[in-house]
Amino acid sequence: MTRLISALLLLLSSAPGFTAPADISVTDKVVIQRCVIDGPSARMIAVGFPGGFNYAFDAQNGAPVYVWQGGFVDFSGETLGRGGRKCEILGAKQSLGTATNPLRLKDPDSLPESIVFRGYRRNPDTGTPTFRFEVDGHLVEQSIGSPSEDTVQISLDFEHTNTGNKFYHLDSSKHEQVALSEGLRWHRPGVVAIPSRINKATLTISLRNVEEPYVRKTQQLSGAQLYSYYCRACHSNDGTNLIGPTFKNLFGRSQDVIRQDQTDTVIIDANYIRESITDPQAAIVKGYENVPMPSFATILSERDLEKLMEYFKNP
Numbered sequence: 001m002t003r004l005i006s007a008l009l010l011l012l013s014s015a016p017g018f019t020a021p022a023d024i025s026v027t028d029k030v031v032i033q034r035c036v037i038d039g040p041s042a043r044m045i046a047v048g049f050p051g052g053f054n055y056a057f058d059a060q061n062g063a064p065v066y067v068w069q070g071g072f073v074d075f076s077g078e079t080l081g082r083g084g085r086k087c088e089i090l091g092a093k094q095s096l097g098t099a100t101n102p103l104r105l106k107d108p109d110s111l112p113e114s115i116v117f118r119g120y121r122r123n124p125d126t127g128t129p130t131f132r133f134e135v136d137g138h139l140v141e142q143s144i145g146s147p148s149e150d151t152v153q154i155s156l157d158f159e160h161t162n163t164g165n166k167f168y169h170l171d172s173s174k175h176e177q178v179a180l181s182e183g184l185r186w187h188r189p190g191v192v193a194i195p196s197r198i199n200k201a202t203l204t205i206s207l208r209n210v211e212e213p214y215v216r217k218t219q220q221l222s223g224a225q226l227y228s229y230y231c232r233a234c235h236s237n238d239g240t241n242l243i244g245p246t247f248k249n250l251f252g253r254s255q256d257v258i259r260q261d262q263t264d265t266v267i268i269d270a271n272y273i274r275e276s277i278t279d280p281q282a283a284i285v286k287g288y289e290n291v292p293m294p295s296f297a298t299i300l301s302e303r304d305l306e307k308l309m310e311y312f313k314n315p
């Protein structure tokens, strides 16, 4: 059923006149979005891959901070000062266990004196970003990927081998396992040592299962948006009957339905509408026995139902 709904949503989003909700969704290319997002600095960048892998990167400190599966970000939040917009993650986020400043040169315990963000370049085929930094004057490139479900790979590329020993602070106790590429070793728990001669390093993190399901957060959509988003593929509001009956003059209309194999006539009210949405097979509109309506019981919140109800009074 979820598949059917996604297919319908896809169909809808390509239909002319469809107003997309405010979340930015990822289709076939990696999406990069600067926004004010929960994290250690004000310079966070959200990156979303097709297929539902997403991460947030702190550009000020050069650290991937967390990952999430599911939707990308909801951009409908209030506009904050400094030209930023607050955005919310659509999914269950997991910390990557990186320190605020994960990268250290020479001494694992002293913070770099300067970290200068040099922007990112994108892979021309996939759109994947590689972030570029100067850490105490040494150019470092960092990219993040998810080679398989539940694994995250952090790749580091140091421009020169004359940087000396390098260290990356990562709390592996947050994960199922962390595998290091050749030549790397644990300096101590939480600190990976990258020897001087090595200028390419990969840390492969196997994520723990999260309790929270990878669901989209409930979005604040208006009644009209909910209708466009979830119902319009099957229900018109102009009197035309599509796969389901029209919503025009829905309230107070008398309708023949089949309930428990018996024909019954109902006057449509809020209770009946509510039941039609959350338990659509309880009473089936006569003449529409062949195509079942999907249940929205787990998709729409109580607030969504109330908004839809308001919308039906005045579609």
Ligand code: HEC
Pocket: 008, 226, 227, 230, 231, 232, 233, 234, 235, 243, 244, 245, 255, 268, 272, 273, 276, 277, 280, 281, 283, 284, 285, 288, 289, 291, 292, 293, 294, 296, 308
């Ligand atoms: C895949 C198509 C489909 C989608 C999507 C769909 N419906 Fe339906 N709906 C139907 C069909 C078919 C019926 C008639 C059969 C029945 O009663 O189950 C129906 C019946 C109804 C009825 C009863 C109408 C009447 O005249 O008695 C209501 C109310 C309703 N739907 C509300 C909604 C709402 C609200 C949404 C969006 C949140 C929605 N539907 C999404 C197919 C759909």
